[in-house]
Amino acid sequence: MDQPFAGQTVVVTGGASGIGAAISWRFAAQGAAVLIADRDEAGAEQLAAQLRAGGAEASALACDLADATQPARIVACARQRHGGLDVVVHNAAYFPLTDFTAIDAPLLERTFAVNVWAAFHLLQAALPGFRERGGGRMLVTSSVTGPRVAYPGLAHYAASKSAVNGFIRAAALEVAPFGVTVNGVEPGMIQTPAQANLGDASVTERLRQRIPLGRLGTPDDIAGAMLFLASADAAYITGQTIIVDGGALLPEN
Known part of the structure; x- marks a missing residue:
């Protein structure tokens, strides 16, 4: 079996469940x-054990x-x-559904600490090792919420993901001389345990009806895009994000 990432080490934050588990x-x-x-x-240990049982490190x-x-x-x-x-995949995120009037300083601080500041700190920490190895890949799970659209109750999250996209572009420019690329994926509506944060089954069904491909995405849909951006095929791509949303952003209305 072809294993193009043999000999490489990948970090996945938020890697124990949902999108992160699929990436792992x-x-x-x-x-x-x-x-x-x-x-x-416990979830991270359980997944690591499952991967080892399948022959992975x-x-x-x-x-x-x-x-x-x-x-x-x-x-x-x-x-x-x-x-x-x-490869560093910063997938961890914080996004409790919160009415705009209830957003306070602690909520903003934690949202930006997990979603944005951690991306800065991860790349800064990884950069010396990347330079020693002649290059590396920094990948971030962004979102269509913020950079492209808005969703009620997620103003804090939307602001943080807009900041993430700015980080991707600016960081990519600065670390390119070291052979390091920085890219991201913007998921649309993905069927994960965390997606229940947005509402019950009736909300999920209304969302599904507005997606041209007729379904919510799966974590594996995002993992596939991440795998591509980390691959040799994406060696000349940096400072970019890939929208993975089933075409939800296509209709004008």
């Missing part, structure tokens, strides 16, 4: 050693990316356990 599975299946960094220690690390010291710890752990670091 896809990289492991392609031969990468995977470090699953997640607040859910994998480990878990419990961390909370609202803590600014954790990105450096994650990078150091990847290098210590797996001998280096080639």
